Amino acid sequence: MPSAPIIEVAAHAGVCYGVERALSMAHEAAASAPAPVQTLGPLIHNPLVVRELGEAGVGLADTLDEAPAGSVIIRAHGVVPAVIDEARRRGLAVIDATCPYVKRVHKAAERLVDQGYQLIVVGESGHPEVEGIMGHADGRAHVVSTPDDLATLELERRVGVVVQTTQTQAALAAVVSALLTRVDEVRVVNTICSATQERQASAAALAGRADVMVVVGGKNSGNTRRLAEICSARCAATHHIEDASELDAAWFAGAVLIGVTAGASTPAAHIERAVARIRELTGGADDVR
Template sequence: MRVVIAQHAGICYGVERALKLAGEAADRGGAVHTLGPLIHNPQAVQALKDRGVFVASDVDEVSGGTLVIRSHGVDPAVIVAADEAGLEVIDATCPFVSTAQRHAADLTHEGYSVIIVGEAEHPEVEGILAHAGGVALIVQRASDLPERLPSKRVGVVVQTTQSASRLEEVVSALLSRVSELRVFNTICSATTKRQKAADELARTVDVMVVVGGRNSGNTTRLAEICRAVNARVHHVETSDELDSAWFTGAEVVGVTAGASTPDEQIRGVIDAIEALSSDDI
């Protein structure tokens, strides 16, 4: 049984940067907290906790020290509150997310009705919404658009880990309904590359394994993309979840991973798959 890794898979620049900033804060000593999980990967968050970086759900829970802003970004008011509380603030917001936030703010300032293509309860989308002044439509599909739009001047931004097909679907539905449409494709390049590579690989292998947090939007989308072209797709967080029965009769296994999945986590899964003997499958 041969294992093939997707051409683009695993940790992206924004996540790597966030982990580096949090790790450096831990190395300096003192109390360090992240506002919410730094990234959507339970194993990586636990590893940070083992180094003394703890998760706080609110600024009020942090009495002093350093507060690291998660890679997904936050409402600007949160950073103001942290500054006023005397905390050292390290902003680990992904640069691609910052771009989406800026476009949302600019569109609002210029009088457009803002539509965010993304998941309403995702922290990144909540942050983008806050930058839009708290007033925007959030949709995942064209069918989510209301019968009556807020105005004929519409601006669109998109959650950085959404698929291009979702964005295209919403934009196509809006074209005939508005007099002016501005679209900022804020899907990050890492997401696009990972989705394309996963789709291509899933079409050519017997079994596909997707590695990453189940709470990770970009990882679950990789699994969705793979399932659209391959019936034998399994999403795991660690090698402990692998089941030898999944690989019965398989000659080639494909592996991809979300942008919040560290290399060692991917390597662990690959090693475990390769260790499965032909007798087991």
């Protein structure tokens, strides 16, 4: 009889520190904050989590107009300060779950502007985190994602740089080296958070060894889809699921090593459910972390 396959969960998988913290603040708020409690925008891109939060008493308001009373929870990637001021002005209780690493970007942006630097934010224009950073720069910042975006900018002699937490070091380095050819002084505060890169690197390493990869997370989650792409490029038998009920025993026939990873919007409990279900379907495989 063939031995049961090994299930290995990627060394870095699932929600990061900031999202875990926001989720636990939301659950605490459901129990103790003025009702109704609602997140301002979905707390994370994961329909199961949004549903679970709803069942726990945390609703969803896309804008302040949809939250006429009670409490609003600010998401991990933050908002412009004016939104928090406006929520308070309307008499709402504000639970600020902005990730401390995102707050670090806000503080760096404020400091650079105070010191007289023209601020460049390396990031994705229109992303809520970037909008939040811009809101801390006194209207004096520009968003740049590649060196080409600098072409049309009138640069001052002293430029300060901060970066969206999920950007890559390569994207930051490309913009900074282009700036160095055009201005006298560049002051860089590297505000990249390593959580995204760690998840991608450990998914790639595991997919390179696994016979089957299971990626757990919302189909509407950009970072989960990116993980699925990274895994597919290294392991043809990659399956992206939102919930353990989608797992199919036929996927695992003949597999020796089954890899599991999960996007930054997938709570640990969802990973554990998937591992438990794979273990059932494959006749009791070991799991290794």
